[in-house]
Amino acid sequence: MGHRATLRTMIAGLALLAATPGWGHAVSLDDAAGRYAIDRSSRIGFSVGQVGGGGISGKFTKFSGTFNLDQHDIGKSVVEFSLFPETVATGEPRVESFLRSRAIFDIKDFPQIVFRSTKISQTGENTAEIEGKLTARGTTRTERFQAELTKWNAHAISFHIKGNIYRAPYNMAVGIPIYSNVVQFDMTVNGVRR
Amino acid sequence: MWRNDRSSFGWIAIILHWTIALLIGGLVILGYVMTRPDIDPELQFELYQWHKSFGMLALALTVVRIAWWWLEVPPAHPATLSRYEARAATATHALLRMLTLAVPLAGWAIASTSTLAIPTFFFDLVVIPHLPFEKSEAAEAFWTMAHSWLAYGLAGIVLLHAAAALVHHFLYRDEVLRRMLGILPRRPASNTDTSASGSEKWDIGQR
Ligand code: HEM
Numbered sequence: 001m002g003h004r005a006t007l008r009t010m011i012a013g014l015a016l017l018a019a020t021p022g023w024g025h026a027v028s029l030d031d032a033a034g035r036y037a038i039d040r041s042s043r044i045g046f047s048v049g050q051v052g053g054g055g056i057s058g059k060f061t062k063f064s065g066t067f068n069l070d071q072h073d074i075g076k077s078v079v080e081f082s083l084f085p086e087t088v089a090t091g092e093p094r095v096e097s098f099l100r101s102r103a104i105f106d107i108k109d110f111p112q113i114v115f116r117s118t119k120i121s122q123t124g125e126n127t128a129e130i131e132g133k134l135t136a137r138g139t140t141r142t143e144r145f146q147a148e149l150t151k152w153n154a155h156a157i158s159f160h161i162k163g164n165i166y167r168a169p170y171n172m173a174v175g176i177p178i179y180s181n182v183v184q185f186d187m188t189v190n191g192v193r194r
Numbered sequence: 195m196w197r198n199d200r201s202s203f204g205w206i207a208i209i210l211h212w213t214i215a216l217l218i219g220g221l222v223i224l225g226y227v228m229t230r231p232d233i234d235p236e237l238q239f240e241l242y243q244w245h246k247s248f249g250m251l252a253l254a255l256t257v258v259r260i261a262w263w264w265l266e267v268p269p270a271h272p273a274t275l276s277r278y279e280a281r282a283a284t285a286t287h288a289l290l291r292m293l294t295l296a297v298p299l300a301g302w303a304i305a306s307t308s309t310l311a312i313p314t315f316f317f318d319l320v321v322i323p324h325l326p327f328e329k330s331e332a333a334e335a336f337w338t339m340a341h342s343w344l345a346y347g348l349a350g351i352v353l354l355h356a357a358a359a360l361v362h363h364f365l366y367r368d369e370v371l372r373r374m375l376g377i378l379p380r381r382p383a384s385n386t387d388t389s390a391s392g393s394e395k396w397d398i399g400q401r
C-alpha cells in the first residue's frame with residue numbers, strides 16, 4: 001500500500017509539473033501499470049575512465065527489452081533487457097573492433113548481454129533500485145542499477161538509469177589499470193506501452 | 195674503475211652499453227611480434243604497453259648514456275685499428291647514438307599522435323605525458339612509418355656493429371670487444387702513456 005501511495009503521488013506530481021492540458025487529474029499506479037517495450041529512442045551510454053583523466057565513452061545502438069509495472073506493488077515489477085555488443089559505438093573504429101574482439105565482448109561467441117531484474121525497490125519519491133542478474137560473456141552476476149522516473153504520459157514512460165559494473169569478473173579485464181575496471185552506465189530508457 | 199680512462203671503458207659506460215643493447219634487441223623483437231596482424235588482440239594490447247614502457251626505459255638510459263659520453267672522454271681507439279677503421283667506428287657509434295635517441299622519440303610520437311589516445315603508463319607506475327603534437331590519423335601513420343624504418347635501420351646497423359666487434363675479437367684477436375666487456379687489457383699494452391691509471395680520468399679531448 002505504501003509503495004502504491006508513493007508512486008501515485010509521484011506520478012501525480014509529475015503530471016502536474018508537466019502541466020499538460022488534459023493531465024489536470026491525478027494519475028494512479030493503475031494508470032501507469034502495464035507492459036512496456038523498451039523503445040529504440042532509448043540511449044544506452046557507458047564510459048570507462050583512464051589513468052590521467054579522460055577515457056572511452058560510447059553507446060550501444062541495438063538493444064531490446066520489456067518491463068512490467070505491477071498494478072499493485074512496484075516491487076513485483078520486472079525488467080528484461082538485452083543488448084547487442086556488436087553495435088558498440090565510440091567514434092573510433094579501432095576501439096570498436098577491439099571491444100568486439102575476443103579481448104572484450106567476443107561477439108562471435110557471446111552476441112548478447114542480458115539483464116533480468118530479480119528485485120525492484122523504491123528508494124525515493126521517484127527513484128528505485130533495480131537488482132538483477134547480468135549475463136555477459138558467459139558469466140552471470142547480481143548487479144544493481146539506480147532508476148529515476150523522468151517522464152510519464154498515457155503512452156510512454158522514461159527512466160534515467162545509472163549503474164557501475166566491474167568488468168573484470170566478466171572476463172573483460174584487459175587494459176586494467178590503464179583503463180578503469182569500472183564501467184559506468186548512463187542510460188535513458190524510454191518505454192512505450194504495449 | 196667506474197669512469198673511462200685513456201685506454202678502456204669504465205663500468206658506467208659498459209653497463210649502459212650492454213643494458214641498452216639488451217633492451218633494444220628485445221624491443222625490436224617485441225615490436226615485430228606485436229605488430230603481426232593475426233595476433234590475439236588482448237595479448238597485442240598488453241605487448242604494446244610493455245613495449246612502450248621498456249621503450250621509454252631505453253630512451254631514459256640513452257639520454258643518460260649520451261650525457262655520460264658528452265661529459266666523459268671516451269678511450270682512444272685501440273692502436274691496432276687502422277685510420278680507416280677508427281673513422282668507421284667513430285661514425286658508426288655516432289649514428290648508433292643518434293638512432294637510439296630517434297627511435298624511441300618516434301615511438302613516443304606515435305603514442306602521442308594516435309587517435310586511440312592510450313596513455314603511456316610507465317610500468318603501471320607513472321603516466322608519461324604525450325608529446326604536444328596534434329592527434330590525427332595522418333600524423334600517427336607518419337610516425338608509425340618513421341619509427342618502423344628507424345627501428346629496423348637501427349637493427350641493421352647494430353648487426354654491422356656487432357659483426358665488426360666479433361671480427362676484431364676472433365680474427366684480429368685485439369682488445370676491442372674485451373674492453374667493452376670490462377676485461378681489462380694488460381696495460382700499458384699498446385698505449386704509450388704509462389701514467390694513466392685505472393681510475394684516473396684522461397682529460398685531453400679525444401672524441
Ligand atoms: C629503442 C626503443 C625502441 C625500439 C627499438 C622499438 C622498435 C619497434 C619495432 C621494431 C616496431 C615494429 C615496427 C613494425 O614492424 O611495423 C615497433 C612498433 C611500435 N613501437 Fe617501438 N620501439 C622502441 C621504442 C618505442 C617507444 C618509446 C614507444 C612509445 C612510447 C614505441 C611505440 C611503438 C608503437 C606504438 C609501435 C606500433 C606501431 C604500429 O602500430 O605499427 N616504441 N617498435
Ligand code: HEM
Binds near residue numbers: 214263356359370373
Ligand atoms: C642495440 C645495440 C647496440 C648499440 C646501440 C651499441 C652502441 C654502441 C656505442 C654508441 C658504442 C660507442 C661507445 C659508447 O658510447 O658506449 C659502442 C661500442 C661498442 N660496442 Fe656496441 N652497441 C650495441 C650492441 C653491441 C653488440 C651486440 C656488440 C657485440 C657483439 C657490441 C660491441 C661493442 C664494442 C666492442 C664496443 C667498443 C668499441 C670501441 O672500443 O670503440 N655492441 N656500441
